[in-house]
Amino acid sequence: xxxxxxxxxxxxxxxxxxxxxxxxxxxxxxxxxxxxxxxxxxxxxxxxxxxxxxxxxxxxxxxxxxxxxxxxxxxxxxxxxxxxxxxxxxxxxxxxxxxxxxxxxxxxxxxxxxxxxxxxxxxxxxxxxxxxxxxxxxxxxxxxxxxxxxxxxxxxxxxxxxxxxxxxxxxxxxxxxxxxxxxxxxxxxxxx
Numbered sequence: 001x002x003x004x005x006x007x008x009x010x011x012x013x014x015x016x017x018x019x020x021x022x023x024x025x026x027x028x029x030x031x032x033x034x035x036x037x038x039x040x041x042x043x044x045x046x047x048x049x050x051x052x053x054x055x056x057x058x059x060x061x062x063x064x065x066x067x068x069x070x071x072x073x074x075x076x077x078x079x080x081x082x083x084x085x086x087x088x089x090x091x092x093x094x095x096x097x098x099x100x101x102x103x104x105x106x107x108x109x110x111x112x113x114x115x116x117x118x119x120x121x122x123x124x125x126x127x128x129x130x131x132x133x134x135x136x137x138x139x140x141x142x143x144x145x146x147x148x149x150x151x152x153x154x155x156x157x158x159x160x161x162x163x164x165x166x167x168x169x170x171x172x173x174x175x176x177x178x179x180x181x182x183x184x185x186x187x188x189x190x191x192x
Contacts, residue, residue: 021104024050026059031069038097051104058083067103075111085109087191092136094143098191109191130171135189137164142181142190 020040024047025032035054036043047053047063054067057074058081067085068078075086085103087096088111099109130138133154140150151161165177172187174180184190 021052021100022050023100024053024064026053026055026057027069028056031056034093034096035100038093038100041097041100052100054100056089065103065106067099067109071111079110086111092139094139095191098142102191111188130168130189134164134168134171137161138168138180138184138189141165141168141177142184 020042022042022044023035024044025035031054032043035041044050050064052067053059053062053064054069056069058068058078059066060081062082065084066078066082067087068075068083069089069091070078070086071088078086085099085108087099087109091099102109136154137150140153145153147162147165148158150156150165151158154161156164169175169177169180172180172183174183181190
């Protein structure tokens, strides 16, 4: 039985028509609050009602596709036990929502280190390593944020945000914002 920070929402026909994603939770109140705060996501009580089940540990024989928050050996264990996707417990909200939607559509979500563990081959890194701030900018670019929105979200001036975007494009060898996101997806830096 899930532990919920608040009562689950009952999905209405309007929710279904607008693409609200029903998600069941197996984890503590912090996870419930985090998932419940995502836009376009509704927490439901039972896995049978959910498009995706998000958990802090593997859930064998779940009634919905499972996305597990784990890293390292725990991520590989979750995948071997049937999880459809794995993301870092520290994943940004945009990445978490994208992973939930991908798993709901039948896709697998795997962080690059898990690919190395499964295939034995390293994932190609982009030419220039991104700083943590540039990774935040890239996540916002992948979510479709404008330079103004990036500046606001990160507490930067417009010109500083624009400079960060330019550096991200340069390091990824991209000619446009869309090209940067596509290259980042191929490199495993952002989920599809």
